[in-house]
Amino acid sequence: MSRFVDVVLAxxxxxxxxxxxxxxxxxxxxxxxxxxxxxxxWAIALSCHDKEPTFPVKQIMDKxxxxxxxxxxxxxxxxxxxxxxxxxxxxxxxxxxxxxxPSTLVRLGLGARKRKASPPGWNLExxxxxxxxxxxxxxxxxxxxxxxxxxxxxxxxxxxxxxxxVTGSGKTATYLLAAREAIRRGKDVLILVPEIGxxxxxxxxxxxxxxxxxxxxxxxxxxLDRARAWTSLREGSARVALGPRSALFAPLFDPGLIVVDEExxxxxxxxxxxxxxxxxxxxxxxxxxxxxxxxxxxxTPSLESWHNATTSRYRLLDLPHRATGAPMPKxxxxxxxxxxxxxxxxxxxxxxxxLERTLAAGKSAVVLHNRRGWSPQAICLDxxxxxxxxxxxxxxxxWHKDRSxxxxxxxxxxxxxxxACPACGSEELEAKGYAIQRVEDELRRLFPDTxxxxxxxxxxxxxxxxxxxxxxxxxxxxxxxxxxMVAKGHDIPxxxxxxxxxxxxxxxxxxxxxxxxxxxxxxxxxxxxxxASDPGEVLLQTRSPGNPLFAxxxxxxxxxxxxRELETRQILRLPPxxxxxxxxxxxxxxxxxxxxxxxxxxxxxxxxETLGHFLxxxxxxxxxxxxGRHRVHLLAKARADASGTLxxxxxEAMASCNIPSGIRAFADVDPVDLL
Ligand code: ADP
Ligand code: ZN
Ligand code: ZN
Numbered sequence: 129m130s131r132f133v134d135v136v137l138a139x140x141x142x143x144x145x146x147x148x149x150x151x152x153x154x155x156x157x158x159x160x161x162x163x164x165x166x167x168x169x170w171a172i173a174l175s176c177h178d179k180e181p182t183f184p185v186k187q188i189m190d191k192x193x194x195x196x197x198x199x200x201x202x203x204x205x206x207x208x209x210x211x212x213x214x215x216x217x218x219x220x221x222x223x224x225x226x227x228x229x230p231s232t233l234v235r236l237g238l239g240a241r242k243r244k245a246s247p248p249g250w251n252l253e254x255x256x257x258x259x260x261x262x263x264x265x266x267x268x269x270x271x272x273x274x275x276x277x278x279x280x281x282x283x284x285x286x287x288x289x290x291x292x293x294v295t296g297s298g299k300t301a302t303y304l305l306a307a308r309e310a311i312r313r314g315k316d317v318l319i320l321v322p323e324i325g326x327x328x329x330x331x332x333x334x335x336x337x338x339x340x341x342x343x344x345x346x347x348x349x350x351x352l353d354r355a356r357a358w359t360s361l362r363e364g365s366a367r368v369a370l371g372p373r374s375a376l377f378a379p380l381f382d383p384g385l386i387v388v389d390e391e392x393x394x395x396x397x398x399x400x401x402x403x404x405x406x407x408x409x410x411x412x413x414x415x416x417x418x419x420x421x422x423x424x425x426x427x428t429p430s431l432e433s434w435h436n437a438t439t440s441r442y443r444l445l446d447l448p449h450r451a452t453g454a455p456m457p458k459x460x461x462x463x464x465x466x467x468x469x470x471x472x473x474x475x476x477x478x479x480x481x482x483l484e485r486t487l488a489a490g491k492s493a494v495v496l497h498n499r500r501g502w503s504p505q506a507i508c509l510d511x512x513x514x515x516x517x518x519x520x521x522x523x524x525x526x527w528h529k530d531r532s533x534x535x536x537x538x539x540x541x542x543x544x545x546x547x548a549c550p551a552c553g554s555e556e557l558e559a560k561g562y563a564i565q566r567v568e569d570e571l572r573r574l575f576p577d578t579x580x581x582x583x584x585x586x587x588x589x590x591x592x593x594x595x596x597x598x599x600x601x602x603x604x605x606x607x608x609x610x611x612x613m614v615a616k617g618h619d620i621p622x623x624x625x626x627x628x629x630x631x632x633x634x635x636x637x638x639x640x641x642x643x644x645x646x647x648x649x650x651x652x653x654x655x656x657x658x659x660a661s662d663p664g665e666v667l668l669q670t671r672s673p674g675n676p677l678f679a680x681x682x683x684x685x686x687x688x689x690x691x692r693e694l695e696t697r698q699i700l701r702l703p704p705x706x707x708x709x710x711x712x713x714x715x716x717x718x719x720x721x722x723x724x725x726x727x728x729x730x731x732x733x734x735x736x737e738t739l740g741h742f743l744x745x746x747x748x749x750x751x752x753x754x755x756g757r758h759r760v761h762l763l764a765k766a767r768a769d770a771s772g773t774l775x776x777x778x779x780e781a782m783a784s785c786n787i788p789s790g791i792r793a794f795a796d797v798d799p800v801d802l803l
Contacts, residue, residue, distance in 0.1 A: 129149065129153050130149065130176040130177050130178050131148065131149050131177075131178050131180075132146050132147065132148060132149060132176065132177050132178065132179065132180070132181065132185065133146070133147050133148075133149055133154050133160070133173050133175070133176050133188060134146050134173070134174045134175045134176075134177070134217075135147060135160060135162060135171035135172060135173050135174060135188075136171060136172055136174055136206065136217050136218045136220075136221040137162075137164065137169050137170070137171045137218060138169060138170040138171060138172075138225055138233075139169055139170075140218060140222065140225070141218045142216035142217075142218040142219050143216055143217065143218055144174055144216075144217040144218065145162070145164075145171070146181045146185050147160075147162050147185055147186055147187060147188045148185045148186065148187045148188065149176065149188065150187060150188040150189075150190075150191060152191070153176075154173045154176070154188055154191050155173065155176060155196065155200065156173050156174060156175055156176065156196075156200040156203035156204065157172065157173065157196035157197060157198045157199055157200040157201075157202060157203045158172070158173045158191055158193070158196050158197060159171075159172060159191070159192065159193055159196075159197035159238075160172070160173055160188050160189070160190065160191050161188070161189045161190040161191075161192070162186070162188055162189060163186045163187075163189055168189055170233065170238075170239075172197060172198065172203065172206075172221065172224070173203065174203045174206060174207055174217060174221075175203065175207065192236075192238055193236065197362075197379075198224065198228075198362075198377075198379045199379060199380065199381045201414065201417055201418060202224060202377060202379065204417060205224075205376065205377070205410065205413070205414055205417075206220045206221045206224055207220070208410075208413055208417075209403050209405050209410065210403070211775075212405075212413075212775065212797060213402070213403050213404055213405050213797050214709075214775060214778065214779050214782075214795045214797055215402040215403045215404070219402045219403055220402075220403045220405075222402075222403060223373075223374045223376075223377050223403065224377045226347055226374065227345050227354075227358060227374055227375070227377035227378065227379075228354070228355070228358050228379075229349075229351045229354035229355050229358065230351055231351040231352050231354065231355035232354075232355040232358055232359060234355070235355045235356075235359050236359070252326065252327075252328060252331065252344055252346065252348075252349065252591070253328070253331070253344070253353075254343065254344050254345075254346075254349050254353035254354060254356055254357035255341060255342070255343055255344070255353075255356055255357050255360055255366060256331045256332060256334075256335045256341065256342045256344070257335060257341050258335045258336050258338070258339045258340060258341070259332075259335070259336060260336055261336060261337075261339055262333070262336045262337045264301055264337075266298070266301060266302070266305060267298070267449075267451060269293075269297070269446070269447045269448065269449065270298050270301060270302045270305070270447065270451065272445075273291060273293075273302045273445040273446075273447060274302050274303075274305040274306045274309075276289070276443065276445055277289065277302075277303070277306035277385070277421055277423055277445075278306055278309045280421040280443075281306070281309065281310060281313070281315075281384060281385065281420070281421055284419060285419050285420075286415055286416045286418075286419050286420065286421075286422075287415075287420070287421040287422070287443065288412055288415065288416075288421075288422050288424070288436070288441070288442040288443070289421060289422070289423050289424070289442055289443045289444075289445055290391075290423075290424050290425075290426075290429055290433050290434070290436070290437040290442045290443070290444050290445065291303065291423050291424065291425040291426075291445045291447070292425075292426065292427070292429055292434075292437070292444060292445070292446055292447070292686070293425070293427060293445075293446065293447025293448070294427050294447065294448065294449070294450065294456060294655070294684055295427045295450075295651065295652065295654070295655020295656075295659075296450040296451060296452065296454070296619070296655060296659045297427070297447035297448070297449060297450055297451055298447060298450075298451030299389070299425040299426075299427075299447060300333075300389070300425075301337075301451065302425075302445075302447065303319075303387045303389070303423050303425060304334065304337045304338060306385060306421075306423065307319070307338055307368070307385055307387065308337070308338055308339075310384040310385040311338060311339075311340055311367060311368070313384060314382070314384075315367075315382055315383065315384025315385065316361075316367045316368070316369070316380035316381065316382050316383045316384065317338075317367065317368045317369070317380075317383065317384065317385050317386075317387070318368075318369050318375065318376070318378060318380055318383055318385070318386045318387070318411075319334065319368065319369070319370045319375075319386075319387045319389065320371065320372065320373060320375055320376065320386070320387065320388045320389065320396070320407055320408070320411060321370065321371070321372065321389045321390065322372065322389070322390045322393035322395045322396065322616070323372045323393075323395040324395070324594075324613065324616050324617075325389060325390060325393075325616060325617050326344070326346060326370070326371065326372060327591075327595060328595065330370070331344055331370060334368065334370055335368075338368055340366070340367060340368050341360065341365060341366040341367075341368070342366065342368045342369075342370050343357035343358070343360050343361045343366040343368065343369050343370070343378070344357055344370050344371055344375075345357060345358065345369055345370075345371035345374060345375040345377070345378050346371050346372060346374070346375075347374060348591075358378075358379060361378050361379050361380055362379040362381075364381070367380070372395065372396075372407070373395070373396050373397075373398065373405070373406075373407025373410070374407075376407060376410055376411060376414065383414075383418055383420060384420055385420060385421055385422075385423070386411050386414065386415050386420065386421075386422040386423070387422075387423045387425065388407070388408045388411050388422065388423070388424045388425065389425050390425065390426055390616075390617065391408050391424035391425060391426045391429065391430060391433055392426045392428055392429055392430040392433070392648055394645075394800055394801075396408045397798075397800040397801075399796075399800065399801050402794060404794070404796050404797065404799075406798055406800070408424060408430075408433075409798065412424075423445075424442070427651060427652065427655060427686070428647060428648040428651045428652060428686055429686070429690075430644075431644055431690060431693060431694060431697065431703075431704055432703060432704045434686075434690050434694075435694060435704040436704070438690075450659070452659065452660060452661075454658055454659060454660060454661065454663070454664075455658070455663055456658075456664075456684045457626070457654055457655075457657040457658040457663070457664030457665055457666045458663065458664070458665050458666070459654055459665075459666040459667075459668065459678075459681055459682035459684075460665070460666070460667055460668070460682070461631070461667075461668045461669075461670050461673045461678050461682075462476045462478045462479065462667055462668070462669045462670070462673075463670070463671075463673045464476065464630075464669050464670060464671045465671050467669070473562075473570045474497065474562040474566070474567045474570055474629045474630075475495075475567070475570055475571065475574065475627075475629065476669055478667065479495075479627045479629075479667050479669060480574060482625055482627070482665065482667055483495075483574075483575065483607065483625065483627065484575075486624055486625040486665075487575065487578055487606070487607075489624075490605070491605070491622055491623070491624040491625065491662065492601070492605035492606055492607065492608070492620070492622045492623050492624070492625075493606075493607050493608070493623065493624075493625040493626070493627065494607075494608050494609075494610070494614050494623055494625070494626045494627070494653065494656050494657070495567070495571070495607060495608070495609045495610075495626075495627045495628075495629065496609075496610060496611070496612070496614055496615065496626070496627070496628045496629065496649075496653045497562070497563075497564045497567045497609060497610075497611065497629040497630065498564075498611050498612050498630070498633050498634065498649070499526075499562070499563045499564055499611070499630075499633065500526065500537065500563060500564060500584050500585060500586055500611060501526035501527060501528045501535065501537075501563035501564070501565060501586075502526075502527045502528055502529035502530070502559060502563050502565040502566050503526070503527045503529075503559035503560055503561050503562060503563050503566055504524065504526055504560075504561045504562070504563050505524040505525070505526070505527075505559075505560050505561055506524075506525060506527050506534060506545065506557055506558065506559055506560065507557070507558060507560050508549035508551060508552060508554050508556065508557055508558075509554065509556035509557070509558050510549065510552055510554035510556055511549060511551050511552040511554065513549060513550070513551040513552070514560075515534060515545075515546070515550070515557070517536035517538070517539060517541050518541065518543075519536065519539045519541050519753070519754070519755045519756045520536055520538050520539050520541075520751070520753050520754050520755065520756075521752075521753050522751075522752065522753070523536060523538055523751065523753075523754075525541075526563060527545070527559045527563075528542075528565070528586070529559070529565060529566075530565060530586075532544060532545070533545075538751060538754050538755075539754050539755035539756075540755075541755075545557065562629070562630075564582060564584055564609065564610075564611060565582070565586075567609060567629060568580065568582045568609055571607060571609060575607065578606045578607055579600075579601075579604045579605065579606030579607070580606055580607045580608075580609065581597050581600060581601055581606070581607075581608050581609070582609050582610065583597050583598075583608060583609070583610035583611070583613050583614055584610060584611040584613060585611070585613070588613070594613070598618060598620075601620065602620050602622075605622050608623075612649055612653075614653060614656070615649055615652040615653035615655075615656070616652065618656060619659055620656065620659070621659060621660035622660075623656050623657055623658070623659070623664070624657060624658050624662050624663070624664050624665060625657060625664070625665050625666075625667070626653055626654055626656055626657040626664070626665070626666045626667070627666075627667045627669070628650060628653060628666070628667065628668045628669060629669050630669060630670075631646075631650060631668040631669060631670040631678065632670050632671055632672060632675075633646075634646050634649065635675075635677075637750075637803070638750045638803070639750075639801075639802050639803060640697070640700070640702050640802070641800070641802075643677060643693060644693060646677060647677055647680065647681065647686075647689050647693075650668065650677075650678075650681045651681055651684070651686070653666075654666040654681060654684075668681070676692065677689065680692075701765065703768075703798070704768060705768055706765050706766060706767060706768055707765070707766045707767070707768055707770065707771040707774055707798065708763060708764065708765055708798065708799055709763075709764045709774060709775065709778050709795055709796065709797050709798075709799070710761060710762070710763055710764075710795070710796040710799040710802060711725075711728065711761065711762040711763075711764070711778065711782070711793065711794070711795050711796075712749065712759060712760070712761055712793065712794060712796065713725050713728075713759075713760050713787075713791050713792065713793040714754075714757040714758060714759045714760070714791070714792050714793075715757060715758060715790050715791040715792065716756055716757060716758070716790070717758075717790060718758040720788065720790060720791060721758050721759075721760050721791055722746060722758075722760055724785065724787070724788060724791055724793070725745070725746035725760045725762060726746060727785050728746075728762065728781055728782065728785045728793075729743060729745065729746050729762055731781040731784060731785055732762070732764065732777065732778065732781040735777045735780070735781060736764060736766075736774070736777055739766070739770070739773050739774075739777065740766075740767070740770075741764060741765060741766040741767075741770065741773070741774055741777070742764070742765045742766075743762060743763070743764050743765070744762070744763040744764075744765070745760070745761050745762040745763055746760050746761065746762050747760070747761055747762075748760060748761070749761045749803065750802070750803045751803050757792075761802075763802075764777070764778055771797075775797060778795050779795075782795060
């Protein structure tokens with residue numbers, strides 16, 4: 129029996145704390161009460177060891193539950209996240225505590241009820257029981273893919289698989305078939321979905337298809353709902369956990385299969401606060417630790433996963449056709465350079481005519497315009513100055529006509545429009561360019577009698593509203609205009625036309641994943657068209673019709689896109705051919721931030737160069753100032769197989785350069801957002 133136990137506290141302190149083992153002994157995953165200062169606190173045991181600390185340790189006071197609070201593999205997941213994503217164990221354990229929620233201890237009879245429980249922010253049931261059974265006869269491709277997953281389950285051991293299938297190929301049905309078999313064998317199943325894919329329909333369909341209670345884990349659920357779902361999983365009355373990345377921390381004691389739906393989705397990577405973990409990568413780690421299959425599904429896989437699949441590290445499961453037998457939509461481009469002169473608006477005459485034809489045939493259309501607000505900038509007609517955010521110099525303010533406000537989409541600043549130009553005093557200020565509300569206005573004028581709904585973060589701030597907009601569109605048809613929110617997963621049979629007003633948007637951002645994101649967005653939104661019996665059409669408005677990316681989208685040829693893009697990545701030594709760690713420091717005093725980053729770079733550079741790694745910077749971040757804070761970046765890069773030594777070097781350098789007050793600094797391992 130090991131003599132010491134490292135624990136993380138429920139109260140959220142960053143470090144792990146060491147205590148002396150108790151009798152009966154505690155093991156990883158156990159809930160314990162420990163003395164702390166003059167009080168006692170709840171904690172979870174992370175690991176047990178014999179390494180004698182250099183200070184006197186206190187004894188664990190109590191272990192109230194005879195079964196582990198969470199399975200031991202979740203304690204190990206916390207340790208892995210702390211180690212891999214360079215954060216303290218107490219921070220890595222944050223999502224584990226929040227998955228359970230504060231009311232769980234009350235439910236287990238261990239805590240006092242809080243006076244005020246947090247209200248639900250999500251119109252989602254946390255525990256859904258099956259109602260009717262769904263039967264579906266899989267097509268041969270689906271059968272083959274599901275069989276491969278089941279065989280991997282039978283064979284036992286870690287088996288990472290990429291389920292790559294065109295939009296509408298029936299990936300969901302495929303992994304649910306495999307999940308059903310896992311359940312039949314007495315195993316638990318974990319299904320991760322992107323934030324926005326978590327709808328009541330997804331939950332209902334999963335419960336009905338699997339004939340199982342499905343527990344939803346989501347931070348937006350009320351404390352009580354969260355505790356109900358969480359305890360059902362821990363007690364085994366629900367054996368299927370469904371949710372966004374935080375659902376990784378579902379207390380499933382015997383998982384047999386993990387699914388990551390839409391694995392390319394950016395919401396799997398936690399940005400903002402630590403732990404900055406990637407839900408997909410953590411899922412693969414967990415499957416490896418448990419020795420079970422993990423299925424990553426997408427029509428547009430991340431190039432990291434695709435590279436793993438084409439180099440045989442992952443098994444590739446292919447669904448090349450739509451499940452309904454419908455053909456893939458026909459994709460055309462419209463040359464805006466030639467068109468704009470004639471129409472002037474955001475809707476070209478070609479798109480207008482197509483919309484007319486589609487609506488006249490009783491079908492409906494989706495229009496993508498990926499920019500919020502009324503117009504992306506406000507300029508002075510006399511001196512051409514664009515109005516910028518006072519907190520984020522260089523970032524233009526977006527005009528929100530509906531609330532008569534200029535808004536900064538980076539820091540949230542909002543203000544009424546100034547009376548005069550801050551540069552020259554002229555009163556001739558004008559909204560310039562098209563954001564989605566202005567396109568909405570144009571579509572209303574073009575199609576006054578057609579139902580038209582707008583879907584973006586302003587119109588659908590709450591999930592409930594999003595649901596309603598989609599449901600109304602499903603029922604009444606017409607035009608659904610939206611930002612990238614319209615591209616995600618919706619399966620609406622009446623849609624036969626998808627129009628993209630500006631297919632070039634995003635491809636100019638200074639981020640090496642820009643074209644990957646554009647390909648994903650265009651393919652996913654194109655995938656909304658012609659999913660039922662009538663053939664679908666897609667129209668991409670662009671100023672650069674010769675961009676090869678559009679031909680690849682038109683051919684629904686992810687492989688061709690990936691091949692071309694991977695060639696570039698290889699030449700530039702970018703992921704997946706290398707590993708990155710981004711260090712960001714920010715503060716209101718630029719000189720202070722820069723001086724500290726210089727010091728860090730001086731420590732880090734020799735260490736990295738000895739290892740054959742590379743360091744870029746310090747440099748101003750692509751968005752140099754946000755909300756009054758100056759942002760400086762360092763980008764560390766290593767060979768793809770050397771992420772371990774890279775992480776160690778960054779960790780040690782950051783630990784040796786004390787961060788002065790006034791500076792916030794963090795490391796982001798495998799960063800997704802480089803701006
Ligand atoms: P994906 O996730 O690959 O985009 P879905 O799983 O959402 O695709 O399936 C797309 C549509 O095809 C859904 O309406 C689904 O009900 C239907 N579908 C899936 N499998 C079959 C099948 N074997 N036969 C008929 N329809 C199917
Ligand atoms: Zn001016
Ligand atoms: Zn701002």
